[in-house]
Amino acid sequence: MVEKQLKDRIIETALTLFEKYGYHGVTVDRIVAECGASKGGFYHNFKSKDELLYHIHDVFITYVLxxxxxxxxxxxxxxxxxxxxIRSFxxxxxxxxxxxTVFNQxxxxxxxxYAEKINEKREQYKQIIFQVLRxxxxxxxxxxEVPVEIAGLSIIGMVNWMYKWYKPDGPMSIEQIATAFNDLILHSLLTEEAKRDEDISSFLLSHVGDE
Amino acid sequence: MVEKQLKDRIIETALTLFEKYGYHGVTVDRIVAECGASKGGFYHNFKSKDELLYHIHDVFITYVLxxxxxxxxxxxxxxxxxxxxIRSFxxxxxxxxxxxTVFNQxxxxxxxxYAEKINEKREQYKQIIFQVLRxxxxxxxxxxEVPVEIAGLSIIGMVNWMYKWYKPDGPMSIEQIATAFNDLILHSLLTEEAKRDEDISSFLLSHVGDE
DNA sequence: GCGTACAGACCAACTAGTCGGTTTGCTATC
DNA sequence: GATAGCAAACCGACTAGTTGGTCTGTACGC
Structure with missing residues (x-):
């Protein structure tokens, strides 16, 4: 196990700072100072500050997709x-x-x-949701009666909005939150017959998706 | 009716530019150039660029609250x-x-x-939603079984997320969107008895809130 | 003649990015 | 296993351009 590489240290530090002060609220000098690196080290690993921003976006969207x-x-x-x-999301x-947070802000x-590449994956993600709804x-x-686009975007919106309020050390665990979301979403989508179907409604308050 | 005052022209222009390029993507020089004003005119009406940003935030949150x-x-x-x-939202x-868009971004x-003043109103808004849910x-x-906080934040999230996708000239009218949201939300919240209650469920696909 | 509204040249601070130089780690050679 | 050679990793002073904000001046209504 080697010690953590500079590139990773830069990303980690930048992430913490961006989350708190925003991309424009943090200078490259600040990032390198905070993680004990230098301007040269930064620009050796990234072509520009924009590329760092892109990298952060890409890691998240690729993973979630x-x-x-x-x-x-x-x-x-x-x-x-x-x-x-939804649970994985x-x-x-x-x-x-x-x-x-950086991705959404x-x-x-x-x-x-960079935006083009990211939007492509973002679009793919949306289409998966739409597809499942259809x-x-x-x-x-x-x-x-459920309008696929509105419902899909609602789901994406309510989950994404978590970045404004979710605290890892909050009163509810991430699994509990996922269960609560699934319960709300299924209630809004399922037909009455489906709710009566044991095999389907059993997922209402269960942990579908646990690995 | 007097001609539009400079302050309003600045706000309008700034809004258009901010929505497209973001607050940091637009300079004060650009704003005043675009609306045929001057640096002096700008700083006569606003103490700083930050105050303009605050003003935009305040107009929206005050109205919606x-x-x-x-x-x-x-x-x-x-x-x-x-x-x-929800419909008013x-x-x-x-x-x-x-x-x-500016408010959320x-x-x-x-x-x-400035943030303190805005957060106070934002918090009030949240509490109204929570209160109604309770x-x-x-x-x-x-x-x-509905968890008040999660459900409330979900509602706020799904509606707020509209800023990412809503187009005034899209296929659905704003009233249709509101109706669709209300339908989804009520289905996820209402008890089976309430759904059977004619007086309550009648609002499922109706236009409660029309003036 | 005096305050309010606005003009526009000017400034000082800040910041992304550069560039010549140094260190580090790996490999081939003896 | 010591060493020479070399490229990639990293350093940090410097720069050029940008941008929020200031300041002096002017036009105009009362």
């Missing part, structure tokens, strides 16, 4: 898939809260060439 | 109150989308003395 794809493949019914995706906040400042309606598990 | 309080007073049952508050996006950059559970209209 993979998790969603895994969950989609692992489960076969719309309800299970949705619950598993919520869980990311436990590990990547600073990344997500500073995306507007990504340079076009499948759920098709399979008569979700109500037909 | 008032609307929520009005809705609370106007209706007497938890379900009606919640629907009316959604409607704001039609008028104040640029304000809200740049709050981190407010100077402490009343709804108390009155057996909402399910007892």
């Amino acid at each position: 993979n998790k969603a794809q895994e969950a989609y493949v692992k489960y076969k019914t719309p309800t299970k898939r949705l619950c598993a995706i 919520v869980r990311v906040f436990h590990i990547y809260k600073p990344h997500i 500073e995306a507007a400042y990504l340079k076009p060439e 499948e759920g309606i098709e399979a008569k598990q979700f109500r037909t | 008032n609307k929520a309080q009005e809705a609370y007073v106007k209706y007497k049952t938890p379900t009606k109150r919640l629907c009316a508050i 959604v409607r704001v996006f039609h008028i104040y989308k640029p304000h809200i 740049e709050a981190a950059y407010l100077k402490p003395e 009343e709804g559970i108390e009155a057996k209209q909402f399910r007892t």
